[in-house]
Amino acid sequence: MDTIIRYLGHAGFIVIHRHTTILVDPWFFPAFLKSWFPYPDNRFLLDAVYGLKADYLYVSHLHQDHFDRRLLERLDKSIKILAPNYRSRSLARKFRGLGFENLIPLDHKQSIEVAPGLTATMYLDTSHKEDSGLLLETDGFRFLDLNDCNTRISELPTDIDVLAAQYSGAMWYPNCYDYPPDVMLQKVEAVRRDLMDTLVRKARITKARYYIPSAGPACFLDPVLMHYNDRDRTIFPIWENVSDEFAVACPEVEALRLQPGDRLLFDKPEQEPVHELSADRRVSEDLDDYSRRRKDDWGEFYREAERPIAPEELEAYFARLQRRNKHFLADFSKDVRLVAGSNAWRVQLGQLAEHFVIEGEEPYDPEYSFFMSPRVLRQIIDGREGWEEALLSMRVVLKREPDIFDSRFMGLLRYGNEPVQTLQMLRETYNTETIERDGLRMQRFCPHAGEDLTYAIVCDGVIECPRHHWKWNLWTGECIDGGTLPLRVEVIDPNLLRQSRHD
Ligand code: FES
Known part of the structure; x- marks a missing residue:
């Protein structure tokens, strides 16, 4: 075997098998409008990464805590890149834009022998979301790095020796929303439960022997933004907050708690790995001190002078977004309020409002309101950052009325720059493949992001998707929790039908 896994912090690893080195998701510089930083600080490993003569680089997806542009600019451009072959080709485009030429595009479940006796297999999230995991396999040893990727549960590989996957949140919901404290706490608890449930499923289905907590939380x-570091009231727990829960749910899986710089040495199959602690090991951080050390980094966000946003700029931005996504916007309309500093605008989206109006502040009831500084909105309008990045930065506060996730609206904002992704969202909604189970005939793939509902939980008249835990009424298909998209479902078991009449 002779395999070494060195942890770089967050979702980063260096995997060495004999004479082959693979660098995975190295992240060191602040992400998402200079708001996210690796936790604990891993900067002491930066020189080692710059000096590394890696044969391959794997970056799982374009989120900036994985695709670290500032770091990538400094890497040797001749490195071979194991590149997830996404529909939008945006990852490949960005790599080429940085000067990397040696891309090896890999489709879902496509394998490549990267060195004698070492195989890499790509696992994509095949939904409209573009994310991936990588299986590295040597003689008798399988390391699956899922970072924060949600490959369909039915397609995950099994007999995994070491699984690396997310346990902590990496989303703006619910902490960016303007909820009263008691509601916020309930929502945070629900998301944390879902995160643990997803992890437990991944560990069980892959039959992992060891688990490496990874891919978060950032700080x-x-x-x-410091209040988002509260490990009790946010969806960003550290492993010690949730490890007991995992141990109860998966007693057969041993969690290997690594800190940046630590190494795992795998010698022979079935043998316990040797865990070497890094001499520079940081188990936790004094965040005030860390913030002072990185003042120049987060301070960059404020360096540029604020420039006012003209209504014409907003109008042009949203008109372009709508034009690019016409396929996605039939019968769609949405009333949105944008507040940036002391300015507020009303944006009416949808084909019915083709000549939509942007006005000054006046009383009306928008479904979604966004509050942010003009600096954030400026970066979006100028195309330097997308809504996805701005929302992940936690520099936007959101309010929605009613309190229901509108996947089409958020899809337009998050993926509208890559219309191939919004097109895929439509395909997922209208996919016609069905399955029969529990006396039901229902669509096989979740209308939200295509999870295989063969693995759905069906209980007490409710169908629950195992991925993001949307719930539907079993009798009507109405979405009762999570989003707005209905599920096509029909009760076919005569006993169930009789029971419903009886009820
Ligand atoms: S895939 Fe998101 S709820 Fe089903």
């Missing part, structure tokens, strides 16, 4: 070092 926030800009003083205005």
Whole structure:
């Protein structure tokens, strides 16, 4: 075997098998409008990564805590890149834009022998989301790095020796929303439960022997964002907050708690790995001190002078977004309020509002409101950052009325720059393949992001998707929790039908 896994922090690894080295998701510099930082600080490993003569680089997806542009600019451009072959080709485009030429595009479940006796297999999230995991396999040893990727549960590989996967949140919901504290706490608890449930499923289905907690949480070092480091009241727990829960749910899986710089040495199959602690090991951080050390980094967000946004700029931005996504916007309309500093605009989206109006502040009831500084909105309008990045930065506060996730609206904002992704969202909604189970005939793939509902939980008149835990009424298909998209479902078991009449 002779395999070494060195942890770089967050979702980063260096995997060495004999004479072959693979660098995975190295992240060191702040992400998402200078708001996210690796936790604990891993900067002491930066020189080692710059000096590494890696044969391959694998970056799982374009989120900036994985695709670290500032770091990638400094890497040797001749490195071979194991590149997830996404529909939008945006990852490949970005790599080429940085000067990398040696891309090896890999489709879902496509394998490549990267060195004698070492195979890499790509696992994509085949939904409209573009994310991936990588299976590295040597003689008798299988390391599956799922980072924060949600490959369909039915397609995950099994007999995994070491699984690396996310346990902590990496989303703006619910902490960016304007909920009262008691509601916020309930929502945070629900998301944390879902995160653990997803992890437990992954560990069980892959039959992992060992689990490496990874891919989060990040920390926030800009003083205005520091409250998001609260490990009890946010969806960003550290492993010690949730490890007992995991141990109860998966007693057969041993969690290997690594810190940046630590190494795992695998010698022979069935043998316990040797865990070498890094001499520079940081188990936790004094966040005030860390924030002072990185003041120049997060301070960059404030360096550029604020420039006012003209209504014409907003109008042009949303008109372009709508034009690019016409296929996605039939019968769609949405009333949105944007507030940036002391300015507020009403944006009416949808084909019915082709000549939509942007006005000054006046009373009306928008379904979604966005509050942010003009700096954030400026970066979006100028195309330097997308809504996905702005929302992940936690520099936007959201309010929605009613309190229901609108996947089409959020899809337009998050993926509208890559219309191939919004097109895929439509395909997922209208996919016609069905399955029969529990006396029901229902669509096989979740209308939200295509999870295989063969693995759905069906209980007490409710169908629950195992991925993001949307719930539907079993009798009507109405979405009762999570989003707005209905599920096509029909009760076919005569006993169930009789029971419903009886009820
Ligand atoms: S895939 Fe998101 S709820 Fe089903």
